[in-house]
Amino acid sequence: MAHVTIKQIAERVGISKGAVSYALNGRPGVSEQTRARVLAVAAEMDWAPNSAARSLSGARSRTVGLVVTRPAEALGAESFFVSFVAGLESVLGPHGHGLLLQVVPAVEAEQATLHTWARERRVDGVVLLDPRVDDPRVALVGALRMPAVVVGHPSFARGLPCVWKDDAVAVTAAVEHLTGLGHRCLGRVAGPARLGHTAVRDGAFVAAAARRGAAARVRITDFSAAQAAGATLALVREDQVTGLLFDNDLMAVAGLSALVGAGLAVPDDVSVVAWDDSVLCHVTHPQLTAVGHDLTAYGAAVADLLVRQAEGEEVADVEVAVPDLRVRASTGHAAPAPGPRPWTVPA
């Protein structure tokens, strides 16, 4: 049963290989009767097209590539990852496409991977995660003439098709939630400055706070738990912040722990808002208010755009649903009387 080819099907049915190919691919050139017979025999023989042969004939590999850079960018995205990939697969699978995954230590290696994939014709297109400011990958895939979809804001895609969500609106909702609770001094524990979405969120954060007459402080981190904890305590102790917005769930959990460890109560002393709303937000005490989104739908939209683009279709940018704020126990009213607090005294 192994290694069934169209040649064997052709012999069994008594027609040429070419006719078998037409029948199998639903193209004109064979009678419906012949087509039905071919399909039946192929199914009976458990035939499937040899992917290498198909790629070599047509131009397509029926494979899409995804490079994940680790550790910095990816660490924060661990919870992101499985859901997003599941979304990709929900579209790729039914189209018969595979997902080639590469995990690399740094961004330089990512560019080398894209170059190699292009030269080897391994993939029909690639997903570009976490676009950076002046991202070199954008120019690279252009030079390689490689179909690509940027997962992020159009301003970072510079002409490449992208799938994006409006983080600015979500940040604004979080800020208004906190100011609505009476918080007058807000802090944001952000990811690396070179990431495009950091810039978008920072800008929206500062603007939204200003509109509400609240102070806004941003601290940049590398997504690590240690830096998240440090930034959290610095914001609260040095900047008198009482309401915090984090750039992902893991940092929010790390920040929560740091606060509790410093003798501060959440939400009585400080309110905490996470970002992504993975299962982590449900396993803390108190549970975390979070900006949440549908990662699976996000991945599906990316795959859809990529497949259509690889098939030569003209595609336009896609905006998915705006992330929404899911309020839980980690956000509460600010203390009525602002002013010096015990913990502002140097430890």
Next chain:
Amino acid sequence: MAHVTIKQIAERVGISKGAVSYALNGRPGVSEQTRARVLAVAAEMDWAPNSAARSLSGARSRTVGLVVTRPAEALGAESFFVSFVAGLESVLGPHGHGLLLQVVPAVEAEQATLHTWARERRVDGVVLLDPRVDDPRVALVGALRMPAVVVGHPSFARGLPCVWKDDAVAVTAAVEHLTGLGHRCLGRVAGPARLGHTAVRDGAFVAAAARRGAAARVRITDFSAAQAAGATLALVREDQVTGLLFDNDLMAVAGLSALVGAGLAVPDDVSVVAWDDSVLCHVTHPQLTAVGHDLTAYGAAVADLLVRQAEGEEVADVEVAVPDLRVRASTGHAAPAPGPRPWTVPA
């Protein structure tokens, strides 16, 4: 520069395509002088072998497959995932192999994927994660004559090569740590019973507790945070457990939260030991004692075995380092006087 083929290299150097192939693959049949010239020209033209053509000629696709089942099994493995895959890639990349990833909703779909990959000749071999008791995939890859490596204990691999670590020894170390602190009644929050490693760990847990004269209770869960929280409270309230061992980090965090939410202190009332020791264990308060292992090395060992097997080598099972216990603040001395406690009164 696009679409460079060996034909073009042959023309440029002035020899046949066959000779170019020999030179490029380091095979005898060309002079060293010719080989050097070919290599130089290939590099200059930025040539790389077309992967489809190479697969079609030889039998190899230079691709390895990994199927991840979601949600149940995979959810607990999210933190597991990126490190393990990074380990796989650290070996696959230098060998020029790609990793084809599929995320499927259930185990039936996983078998369909393996079948499809075999028929399409998409992969040279597959990684089988989370072996189950009487795992149907083991028989399937045998029938498909598909090279495979089982990530788990030899008793579940039934003849397939496997990479494993001695969980029983690690469980025993955790039990002895807890009994050494004076705990006389231990609980284990386990994953699904059908998973092979659940059986191994359950058995070691009960046996080790018995050797120390301690009581042992096991509660099976589906890896969800909700069931982990429920099992934790049931063990403590109904079974008078004071020392807990969890099957992964996420469940340990969920259990910790449930305990704190129920007014219990960790480690003063209950000690908690997590499993995997991902970053999650560092972002709780208190930080979690955990059984930890080197996931990247684990993945690298799997990839090494798979590549060697796909190349036709006879391979033997590989045992990687025994997971070790990393003691932190979540484990402490048991209350000296056992007996009824306040929280055993029905809430």
Next chain:
DNA sequence: CTGAAAGCGCTTACAG
């Protein structure tokens, strides 16, 4: 040491 040729399993113009 080198060249000419067949073949891997498909797809796709091109004739009948």
Next chain:
DNA sequence: CTGAAAGCGCTTACAG
């Protein structure tokens, strides 16, 4: 509607 043939870009016996 159908068949015979060329071609995708490699690898690999087989002759010289």
